[in-house]
Amino acid sequence: MAAAASQPTWLHTLPSADTPELGVIDDSMSYGERLFHYTYTTRHDDVHFLEYRMLHRLNIFNLQNRLAKFKGSCWTQHDVPETDLLDLKGMLHDYTIAIKDYAYVQSLRGIEDSQASSRRRDLSQAFPEIAELQGDPYNSRYCKLSSGPEIPSDPIRDYIKLIMPRRFTYTKAEMDSRIDGYLQGLPPQTVSPFVDKLTRFIIAFTGGAALVVPMLIMKLPFMSQTKSLVTVSVAVTLFASLMSVGVRASNTETLVATATYAAVLVVFVGTAS
Template sequence: MATKAPDYNESLVQYVNRSLEDEEEFHFLRFESLHRLNIVDLQVNLARMKSRIKRSGTAGPNELDMLDRTLRSYASAIRDYEYLKQHKPLSKDDTRDRKLRLQLFFQSPDDFGDPYQSHYSWFRNPNQQIDPVRQALMRNLPSRLAYSNGERQERKREYMDGKPPTRVSVFVDRLVRLIIALAGGLFLIVPVHIMSFSPSLIKSLITVSVSVAVFTLVVSFLVRVTNIETLVSSATYAAVLVVFVGTTAGGKGDAATRST
C-alpha cells in the first residue's frame, strides 16, 4: 500500500519540529526581489497619482484616501526592507542546508524555477556590534569558555556541535579587557625601553613614529571605536611618547653642558 504524502499543514508542523530538533536558532528568507518589486510598484503608483493630481489641479476625497493608504504602504515597505537587510546573512553552507530542507518539505510540482533561492538571514539583533577581538575569541575558544550559561541552555545543539556563540560571555568579555589592558601597557613600556638603551634623537623619533603607526592600526582594526576616539587616543599616545623623547633629549643636553 502506497504511503500517503503529507498535506501542507502536516508538512508545516513537521518542518517546524525538525527545525527545533536540528537547530536552536531560526532563520528566514528575505525575498529580495519581491520586496524590490513591491517598492517599485508602489512608487510607480504614487508617481501616477502625482501626475493625475497635477493634470486635474484638484484631489477628491477618494483620491486623497487612496494617496494616504499608498504612502503608508510605501513607507512601511521601505522600513521593512531596510530592517530585513540589517540582519546577518547565513553562510553558504547554512544557506544550502536550509534551502534543501525547505525544498524537502514544501517543494511542489507546480513551483516554477527555484522559489526557495533567496537571501537567508538569522533572527539576531541587527544592532548588536561585537569588536573583532571578541569575535576572534568567540570563534576559537572552546565552547565551554566561549558560551555564557544562558546561551548554553538556549542553544544546546550549537554548543554541543562546537559552533561559535552569538553573544559575548562574561569570560570572553573579561579576557578581552585583560588583553587590552596588557597591550596598552606594552605599547608604553616597549618603546620606552627601546629609547632608553643607547639613546639618540634619530632612534627615538623612529621608535615613536613606528609605535604610533602600530598603535593606530591596532585601535582602528581591532577595537570598535569611533573616528574621534581613534584620533584622540592616537594623539594622546603620541604626546606621551614625545614627552619622553623631550625628557631624554633634555637630559642629554644638560649632561653635555656639565661636561664642558
C-alpha cells in the same frame, strides 16, 4: 449520553491508533496537517527565512509607480480630491514600510550553502505541492536572525582570528551555523570572547611597553637632549602608526591618543633633564 454531554472542553481524549506520530509527515496529509507537523519537527531549530529579494523589490517598485502616477495626476489637474488623500496616505505608509522591510531582510545573516540546501530539501519534502510548482519557489537566499550584539572587529582581532586554532576563534553558535567553514579551516566571521580578551591583553601590554621602553632608552645609561628628541620622535611615530593601522578608532580618537602619548613623553623629558 448525559455524561458525554457534560464532558469538559479541556479534557482531551487519547489519540487513537490511526493518529500519526507527531512530526511524521505522510502523503495522505492535508496542507494544514503538513504545516503543523513540519512546525513541530523544527521547533528546536533556528528559524530560517527566505529572503525573497525579488518579491520585495516588486512590491517596492509597484508602490513607487502608483505614487508616481498619483504625482503626475496632481500636477496635471492641479487638484487633489479629498477621497484620493486617504489613498495617498495609505500608499505612502505602505511604501515606507516596504522600504523598511527590505532593509531589515537585507540585514539578516545568511546561512551556509550546505544548511540552505538542507532547509530547502526539508521544505520540498514537507510541501511537495509547492516545491513542484514552476519558478522554483524555494530557491532564495536563506537567512536567520542575528544572535545579538557582536563584538566589533579590527585589524588586530582579524589577524588573531586568522592565525589562532579554530577551536579558540569560533563561538559555539557560529560553529553550529558555519560548520562547513569550520571544517575547511576558514576564519570566523564573528569575534569570540577568547579572541577579544587576548586582543585586549595585547593592546594593554603594548600600551604599557610603549611608555616604559622609550623612558628606559632615554634614561639609560645616560640622558642627553639629542637622544631624548630622537627617541620621542620615533616612539610617537610608531604609536601613531599602530593607532592608525591596528586599532579601529575615529580620527578624533586617534589624534587625542597620539597627542596624549606625546605629551607624557615630553613631560618625562622635561622633568628628567
